[in-house]
Amino acid sequence: MTAVPGRGRTTGEQVTIADVARHAGVAASTVSYVLSGKRAISATTRERVLASVRVLGYHPNAGARALASRRANVIALVLPLRTGMQVPVVMQFATAVVTTARRHDHDVLLVTSDEGPAGLRRIAGSALVDGVLLMDVELEDSRVPLLRELSLPSVLIGHPTDSAGLSCVDLDFHRAGEVCVEHLAARGHRRVALLGAPAAVYARGTGFAHRTRAGVVAAAARAGVDAVALPCEEGPAAVRADLAALLDRHPDVSGLVVQNESAVGPVLAALPMLGRRVPQDVAVVAICPDQIAEQSGLSCVAVPAEEIGRQAVGLLMRRLDEQPVPEVTLLAPRLTVRASTAGGRR
Known part of the structure; x- marks a missing residue:
């Protein structure tokens, strides 16, 4: 079976980066640089490559992308599904996190908070996620000492009494x-x-x-x-x-x-x-x-659940890129x- 020019491939065939390169008239490495942003490409070439991506319906392979970047392109969200927490409000936070993460080309793994520090160790040891967002933060949270030890980047939605070395965002x-x-x-x-x-x-x-x-x-x-x-x-x-x-x-x-x-x-x-x-x-x-x-x-x-969720993901993305972030970000009521x-x- 062959591809129809300008119309993508026959159903069942996977469009490759080489197909995009041929369609755009550029090298496969140029397509890779456009998609990864790792090298400056002229605006004209960039637009030509992106047009070919849209026409052919190209979707980067998640596994290959993760191997190339050494990232899973997944973040974990630890949800507080326990006594006294209002599930509809918790889900507003979760929806904001998931929606914003997709804009950063990340998916979200939902985890419940009942496992405490052991759950964080399991997540960090699995290599399934690039970073973690934690909700339902306590003033003397038992997870905080572990967060400072782990190499896994994290952002807290809420803030403990001692926020040194952490990144937290919440309503004031x-x-x-x-x-x-x-x-x-x-x-x-x-x-x-x-x-x-x-x-x-x-x-x-x-x-x-x-x-x-x-x-x-x-x-x-x-x-x-x-x-x-x-x-x-x-x-x-x-x-x-x-x-x-x-x-x-x-x-x-x-x-x-x-x-x-x-x-x-x-x-x-x-x-x-x-x-x-x-x-x-x-x-x-x-x-x-x-x-x-x-x-x-x-x-x-x-x-402002939506705004807090957006900011939490943004802070985590900055931590993944090893950019400086504030310890505590409080939204004015x-x-x-x-x-x-x-x-x-x-």
Whole structure:
């Protein structure tokens, strides 16, 4: 069987780099340089080669490409699929990572975080991946010492207490907590409460939960606002019970900060049942993905999962290329004001 000029090969035949070279009228090495970017090629020649690639439908062989570059062209993403973590939000991060990795010609191997340091050793020893992204980072994360020992490049989505020698990216959750309290204080609320992540998340020492709580407490102290913080469990019944207990102990709470995506809807549903109107009696602001808040008319500091995922992959690609990267990249929180905090305290 023969190829039809300008139309690619007959079904079942693999287009080779030699075919592309013949079609473009250049040497096979020139095609290789265009595709790898390892040598400067004139713009005219480059465009001619890329046009031939498109016409012939050439796809570089992944195995050959990996042998040539000594890379697997795969990165691992360690996902936190365990108690207290919201799977829809985790998958937003994962989708952003996968989409961005493909733009860098990498695939993504998904790994769960329950294996801890042993899982990282297994990944590093397998030679299946070029680098790793870790989510669900704890303040005293047991994986961190190992990351400093391994030659496997890594980026953390989140940051431990000691980030020396690491590369981390996250929302500035401490500042996010502060922004929420400052917003409520500016509207005259003098008693606020944080309904945080489930207790298991705090017990693990998960960074984002502890940093948000610290930000809420710090901003309240500066503003002369009384603040109380407590975990909030999952499920409508548990949320209502936690909220009822809070308002029973602190009936003068007039501002709520919610940092638990699964609790947002149940909180807004339970408040009227407990005799509190939103926002007349209780103003509510959340730290959650913006699409969740927008559906409910809820003021929020958005968790920018897509942006964090993009930046994490970008940082990892720079580490793979042995370029310098910052230890910690924190995204500034952005507050969107909606009906749930409209007006001021009366």
